[in-house]
Amino acid sequence: SSKKKWRQPVASSALELGGIKIAKDDVVKDDPTNNVPDTIFSKMGMQLHRRNNHPLGILKNGIYEYFDTNYPNLFDKFDDLCPIVSVKQNFDDVLVPADHVSRSYNDTYYVDAKTVLRCHTSAHQAELLRRGHTHFLVTGDVYRRDSIDSTHYPVFHQMEGVCVFTPDNWQASSLDPTAYAAEDLKKSLEGLARHLFGAVEMRWIDAYFPFTNPSYELEIYFKEKWMEVLGCGVMEQEILKCNGRSDSVAWAFGLGLERLAMVLFDIPDIRLFWTNDERFTSQFSEGQMGVKFKPFSKYPPCYKDISFWINESFTENNLCEVVRGIAGDLVEEVVLIDNFTNKKGLTSHCYRIAYRSMERSLTDEEINNLQWNVREQVQEKLNVVLR
Ligand code: FA5
């Protein structure tokens, strides 16, 4: 039947991460302190960043090459740390305030009240410092509840970099420790951008992160737009102090591998990283940095609107989770196209959902089927009133 075609592959009931066996029941639970859907569990064993002929693996190796060339034997590399971490690791250890939005169930996947799917690779900074590492790169899959479009996916990949300096490093310069670390950070990352992209236009933007001060974001000019590719800064002294390095300063960065890979390989849609379609996978091979992706013909999108009266608990992230749970990677975008409040104070939202497969044409029947299921579940799970 047509249903068979679009249904997501059923997640196997166990997977292995960094040598640890994880059962589906350990991650997806019918419990109010858990908000991890099946679709997320099914992505957890994929390890795209560890495949040497996948664009993310090729990019990871290209970044390794830059650090190995410029700092021989200095950086320790980790790419299989378990993505299931404690709230303490993900937030407390990097000084994220107790009331920060990123801690909410709307933004983060919770396994239980004390355990999350890491939302950034910064979750490993403290433990690695404590274990004695002073120069390290951590690559991994990270998880965030988010909206749906061509540059957002609930699972993406980051690489964290940390470099610790001791007094003899900055004493040889005329700079204070913080200025010394900030200058070295910018120099290293500008060098990395040149290594990956050649001559590119880039700019530094002042930013804020709870774990660094000062903090910056690096933007690269790509396709007539400035695109944010990484966050970074001088590590808060508190983190060093709590993890056995009170005499030191350090820099840290966290870069988005998909964003960089989209620029490097000309990949137009973030869903493509997850496809098994040979017309995608066959275009990339080990060590081939920056080969431009030749898109296969785009199939037509199909737009469906859904309107409903919202309640106080409605969020767009919750809606997107429902839509993804049904349509998986067949959903390209969910956009709010109309929003009004009537005289009685009821608020109505209308969302336009774009369905499109990157691999084939969808039939009217299966799209109608998807939309029908979306309408049913939106009503049931989000407690809204369809119009
Ligand atoms: C962080 O996650 C910080 N932990 C980065 C950091 C590390 C700062 C160390 C300072 C020191 P942010 O949320 O901005 O920051 O994400 C970092 C990068 O991940 C972004 O610049 C972007 O390239 C990428 N990114 C963020 N959200 C998404 C998303 N939904 N899809 C794809 N890439 C994303």
Ligand code: MG
């Ligand atoms: Mg950012």
